[in-house]
Amino acid sequence: xxxxxxxxxxxxxxxxxxxxxxxxxxxxxxxxxxxxxxxxxxxxxxxxxxxxxxxxxxxxxxxxxxxxxxxxxxxxxxxxxxxxxxxxxxxxxxxxxxxxxxxxxxxxxxxxxxxxxxxxxxxxxxxxxxxxxxxxxxxxxxxxxxxxxxxxxxxxxxxxxxxxxxxxxxxxxxxxxxxxxxxxxxxxxxxxxxxxxxxxxxxxxxxxxxxxxxxxxxxxxxxxxxxxxxxxxxxxxxxxxxxxxxxxxxxxxxxxxxxxxxxxxxxxxxxxxxxxxxxxxxxxxxxxxxxxxxxxxxxxxxxxxxxxxxxxxxxxxxxxxxxxxxxxxxxxxxxxxxxxxxxxxxxxxxxxxxxxxxxxxxxxxxxxxxxxxxxxxxxxxxxxxxxxxxxxxxxxxxxxxxxxxxxxxxxxxxxxxxxxxxxxxxxxxxxxxxxxxxxxxxxxxxxxxxxxxxxx
Amino acid sequence: xxxxxxxxxxxxxxxxxxxxxxxxxxxxxxxxxxxxxxxxxxxxxxxxxxxxxxxxxxxxxxxxxxxxxxxxxxxxxxxxxxxxxxxxxxxxxxxxxxxxxxxxxxxxxxxxxxxxxxxxxxxxxxxxxxxxxxxxxxxxxxxxxxxxxxxxxxxxxxxxxxxxxxxxxxxxxxxxxxxxxxxxxxxxxxxxxxxxxxxxxxxxxxxxxxxxxxxxxxxxxxxxxxxxxxxxxxxxxxxxxxxxx
Numbered sequence: 261x262x263x264x265x266x267x268x269x270x271x272x273x274x275x276x277x278x279x280x281x282x283x284x285x286x287x288x289x290x291x292x293x294x295x296x297x298x299x300x301x302x303x304x305x306x307x308x309x310x311x312x313x314x315x316x317x318x319x320x321x322x323x324x325x326x327x328x329x330x331x332x333x334x335x336x337x338x339x340x341x342x343x344x345x346x347x348x349x350x351x352x353x354x355x356x357x358x359x360x361x362x363x364x365x366x367x368x369x370x371x372x373x374x375x376x377x378x379x380x381x382x383x384x385x386x387x388x389x390x391x392x393x394x395x396x397x398x399x400x401x402x403x404x405x406x407x408x409x410x411x412x413x414x415x416x417x418x419x420x421x422x423x424x425x426x427x428x429x430x431x432x433x434x435x436x437x438x439x440x441x442x443x444x445x446x447x448x449x450x451x452x453x454x455x456x457x458x459x460x461x462x463x464x465x466x467x468x469x470x471x472x473x474x475x476x477x478x479x480x481x482x483x484x485x486x487x488x489x490x491x492x493x494x495x496x497x498x499x500x501x502x503x504x505x506x507x508x509x510x511x512x513x514x515x516x517x518x519x520x521x522x523x524x525x526x527x528x529x530x531x532x533x534x535x536x537x538x539x540x541x542x543x544x545x546x547x548x549x550x551x552x553x554x555x556x557x558x559x560x561x562x563x564x565x566x567x568x569x570x571x572x573x574x575x576x577x578x579x580x581x582x583x584x585x586x587x588x589x590x591x592x593x594x595x596x597x598x599x600x601x602x603x604x605x606x607x608x609x610x611x612x613x614x615x616x617x618x619x620x621x622x623x624x625x626x627x628x629x630x631x632x633x634x635x636x637x638x639x640x641x642x643x644x645x646x647x648x649x650x651x652x653x654x655x656x657x658x659x660x661x662x663x664x665x666x667x668x669x670x671x672x673x674x675x676x677x678x679x680x681x682x683x684x685x686x687x688x689x690x691x692x693x694x695x696x697x698x699x700x701x702x703x704x705x706x707x708x709x710x711x712x713x714x715x716x
Numbered sequence: 717x718x719x720x721x722x723x724x725x726x727x728x729x730x731x732x733x734x735x736x737x738x739x740x741x742x743x744x745x746x747x748x749x750x751x752x753x754x755x756x757x758x759x760x761x762x763x764x765x766x767x768x769x770x771x772x773x774x775x776x777x778x779x780x781x782x783x784x785x786x787x788x789x790x791x792x793x794x795x796x797x798x799x800x801x802x803x804x805x806x807x808x809x810x811x812x813x814x815x816x817x818x819x820x821x822x823x824x825x826x827x828x829x830x831x832x833x834x835x836x837x838x839x840x841x842x843x844x845x846x847x848x849x850x851x852x853x854x855x856x857x858x859x860x861x862x863x864x865x866x867x868x869x870x871x872x873x874x875x876x877x878x879x880x881x882x883x884x885x886x887x888x889x890x891x892x893x894x895x896x897x898x899x900x901x902x903x904x905x906x907x908x909x910x911x912x913x914x915x916x917x918x919x920x921x922x923x924x925x926x927x928x929x930x931x932x933x934x935x936x937x938x939x940x941x942x943x944x945x946x947x948x949x950x951x952x953x954x955x956x957x958x959x960x961x
Contacts, residue, residue, distance in 0.1 A: 268904060271906075275910070293862065300865065303864060573893050573911050577907050577910045577914075609766075611897070611900070612893050612896065614854065615851075615854035615855065616850075616863060619861055632765065635766065639768055648766065648899075653771065656775060659726065659760070659763075661757075672730070689905045690905075692905060693944060697727075697936050697939065700731055702733060703733055704736040704737065707737060708740075708752050708754075709754070
């Protein structure tokens, strides 16, 4: 399997495309900057949100039970899933129990994490994603490359080709408005004919048992309002204690995500309509384990805004698919190893630790510190390249012996001067696209000694 | 009188002695008596950032022995200073290591916050772009960070504005990472180089003939790219500008 570095190199083979990808996401970072700077209390909002999440995570079981009791009282069926497999089975059994073999689904990163679509398709259930970006990647048979902007890696011309193939738009049509209208007409028919709709959950309020779903397209509402059965899948970390806390989180979410003051639709769902079934599936899938990891617990504060991806220069210049996890970018890199350290051992190293992610995070997750800490954990557990391990051992030996360090430095610099080809070759990844630094004739310590001597 | 120890990062010692010499001369010009403990090597960051913090013990002990007795420890690198501030640990002298963490200063930080430098006798008649190295910026908070909603300030610019005939250029992305990132620069070579190329292009497009900063690691990476491109734009450590006449 190729790792992040190898996949990034492939992504970088087309530099114009990297520039386009980088500039598109940087533009969103700039929109975010503009939006947050209209709120003088921005940093206070972040701090409040972070502390509310801290409190909630510290009392998670109590809030989950409170939520369940309220939801049951509201007439909602509540299901608990320990992992992805249980979640998928619950969805399947609800659908089968109601004789349903077609479902519409709005954006839910959790169902991506659980690979629900593949599971349902293998069990004879057709799933259509109703979020425009999700629909596009679904037609392209690709995973999303960004949690908020699933098809940000695709150019409008490529989307035009997909729609020509699947939705009968004219060949060569790449006008975003025309393509969006085509998707809209196609999805309208889907909404009207599907008896079951699955949605994600942005926030679940413990005191009322209601869930809140944020979309810009109204597709979650269309699905849930027209279907006989509304299924909502949520990670257990989506809980907030009180409804009034939404006044903080909603102000942070859309500004961080896209620079909008609020999502176009911010919908509350509390009780099923008359004759409708409403199911909420509470999913753990590794979250309890993460809660038990001291250094990494507060990654569960994440509200999935994607701001850390938009600001991350590595993400912008390597593309979401190079991370090979449902959630890409900095936040994905600290969440993925929790589920499978071996498989995702490359991700915490796909960062320069620049810290921009931590600064934009609306709930103040110390992402770059956790990346550093995951590196220690991964090396400690042995998920490290043997060559790297020996290089590090040699380096630490050298730095522990000052005279040896001075001598090796001197010999090394001499070698660089008399035999530059020893360093300037293709075995040296530095030299591939960069010149080596020039070796100084005299190191600082040599100069310092000489100066002392000259001064008597 | 305060005692000051100079910590010169390992690669600066070997490849960029001019920056260390400028640091020393500048401090001496400002009336500081500087000591350079000769048994110093490295801060341990190359190992720690690669996930091998457990291998930095000997390095940490050596650093603690070398620098424990100074009132201030000054380092012409934001990244090395931050690493020591955050991670220096000694089993032999735990208290001394802790004290060092509070006494270590990146050069610019020391000039602005401790020496409170008001004017410099320096002249550098060139167009200069400032590269905000991430660890100095977001770790040591040498300047305000573009992500936050907070008042602007910049310690490096405060000093550079004292330099005669120097013209600062404005960048389109004022504090984006250059992609050096320690071992990242070779393990993630493609992205590292692309990030560096884009940073360099921003400086060039805005007319810089010199790129400066508080960290030679970033500058070394950008220099490698500039040289490969055959560009005449040069990199220079901020100490060399502040010490220029």
